[in-house]
Amino acid sequence: xxxxxxxxxxxxxxxxxxxxxxxxxxxxxxxxxxxxxxxxxxxxxxxxxxxxxxxxxxxx
Numbered sequence: 001x002x003x004x005x006x007x008x009x010x011x012x013x014x015x016x017x018x019x020x021x022x023x024x025x026x027x028x029x030x031x032x033x034x035x036x037x038x039x040x041x042x043x044x045x046x047x048x049x050x051x052x053x054x055x056x057x058x059x060x
Contacts, residue, residue, distance in 0.1 A: 005046050 002046070005042070009043075
């Protein structure tokens with residue numbers, strides 16, 4: 001997930017949960033909010049990309 005996406009999610013979460021640095025925190029912050037299908041897909045894609053990068057780092 002890129003920095004812009006993290007900042008957008010963090011701004012929406014301000015005062016509610018922690019910053020958008022961890023999947024669990026993002027999921028907690030987004031629970032109970034109505035999300036468009038497009039928004040869900042963007043978040044999903046961003047998290048998949050982040051996890052892919054994490055796995056690459058761990059393999060080296």
